[in-house]
Amino acid sequence: MSAIITVENVGKKYRLRHQKTETYATLRDTIVRGAKNVFSFNKVDKPTVEEFWALKNVNFEINQGDRIGIIGRNGAGKSTLLKILSRVVHPTEGRITMEGKIASLLEVGTGFHPELSGRENIYLNGVILGMTRKEIQKKFDEIVAFSEIDKFLDTPVKRYSSGMFVRLAFSVAVHMEPDILIVDEVLAVGDAQFQKKSAAKMESISKDEGRTILFVSHNMPAMEKLCPTSIYLEHGTVKKIGKTEEIVNEYLIATNAQ
Amino acid sequence: MSKKRIVIESGKESGAYWRDLWSYRELLYYLTLRDILIRYKQTFLGIAWSAFRPLLTIMVFTVVFGKIAHLPDNGAPYAIMVCCAILPWQFFSNALSDASNSLVNNSEILTKVYFPRMIFPISAISISLVDFAISLGILCLLMLFYGFVPAWTILLLPLFLAVAFTTALGAGFFIASLNVRFRDFKFIIPFLLQLGLFISPIGFSSSVVPEKWKLVYYLNPMAGVIDGFRWAVLGNDAKLFIPGICMSVGISLIILALGISFFRKVEREFVDII
Helix, strand or coil, X not given: CCEEEEEEEEEEEEEEXXXXXXXXXXXXXXXXXXXXXXXXXXXCCCCEEEEEEEEEEEEEEEEXXXXXXXXXXXXXXXXXXXXXXXXXXXXXXXXXXXXXXXXXXXXXXXXXXXXXXXXXXXXXXXXXXXXXXXXXXXXXXXXXXXXXXXXXXXXXXXHCCHHHHHHHHHHHHHCCCCXXXXXXXXXXXXXXXXXXXXXXXXXXXXXXXXXXXXXXXXXXXXXXXXXXXXXXXXXXXXXXXXEHHHHHHHHHHHHHHC | CCCCEEEEXXXXXXXXXXXXXXXXXXXXXXXXXXXXXXXXXXXXXXXXXXXXXXXXXXXXXXHHHHHHCCCCCCCCCHHHHHHHHHHHHHHHHHHHHHHHXXXXXXXXXXXXXXXXXXXXXXXXXXXXXHHHHHHHHHHHHHHHHHCCCCCHHHHHHHHHHHHHHHHHHHHHHHHHHHHHHCXXXXXXXXXXXXXXXXXXXXXXXXXXXXXXXXXXXXXXXXXXXXHHHHHHHHHHHCCCCHHHHHHHHHHHHHHHHHHHHHHHHHHHHHHHHC
């Protein structure tokens, strides 16, 4: 079986500015600084730029139908990796090949608008995630049934409780039929019963329909249950790839040791 | 379904960009629909505001410039002459300012999901197009009121609208991407549009521009668009200055080409700096 995702030497560099400027410069700042630098010989205000590699030399392959967990501490590069695979962030170096349709859930309810009704948001969110209108129409009843909000379908989402909101958003996402599903820490939503339901749904997506899932979570039990294999990221590099149980143990030992 | 292969390589752009853009046309539709639906939520007049805003401007111009200042009207009712200019101008002005803010306003989606970023400015301009279509009703009403029968040339109106669209799109791509880094454009654009309202031939006819400056005057693509609108609606009473129109069309195409190439060049960095 050939790999569905191939990641070769991927790296992402960010520039950290060590200066008291904001993250986005204003035109004025840029002009003033430029002018100062022209007129002064010792380049006073030159910002010091430090390079920071959020990811470096990342290599791995994933086969179709795999469920892969990504484990690592905050700042290990998990989200950056998922963002690169989702094509949101462009890598500084390296190459990635993916076969098939990708859906990424980096956040629950991306593009949901509070003023629109649940029904309208299902369509809006669906197309944002890459579904076509026909697909949404076909899946509409299933989405509504899964989210258990049928009574409030025509209520503006701003009047939803946070649990209802999250259930609706999650069920839109799991009902799209991507070849590759990228999920960042969204299982921790809803009540215990809904969490169980969504975990089961994710498992069936992969087991019964042969879809590939990449999953990031700090919830180790959920991880062990859902993903047989895991990638351990540390300081932006792959430390180990192997059985989730072993990696979780290693990760917990490493965390407790500190 | 045939398997689509996606290759991401650092420093290289995706080869299927335009095909991607096409495949996301439903998203364009829903984003546009979303903005139309939410804009007039909890307003009493609702979508009628789309027609109201230009109507009020036309009334002010007619009273101030037509009745008080007695600017020449070239034989046609002054209100219709102003209307022919206000409609395309407001389309352009709304389109450009919305497109400029479209990336920043949608930063939440931009940083979480991939699709061709051009969707945002295009969607912003489509909304203005809907507004324009609604406000065309004013023109019809004015023509009924004055018993004015338009010439056959009114069928060419979409051509001039296309020039305005092209200009707004090109400039919108350019400024939207600049706005990601320099939020100053949020303040610069309203000012420039205010300026444009006075230098474009809206309250007056472009026939007052001295002969030797004429070609220079049409460097502003909207001058050509407005002249075209007037010519199309009013017929032969308003003479069309062909070299000027060609100049405006040419400039608008150049703006579009530059806008697209700039946008594509910086598009990949949006997420890192927004």
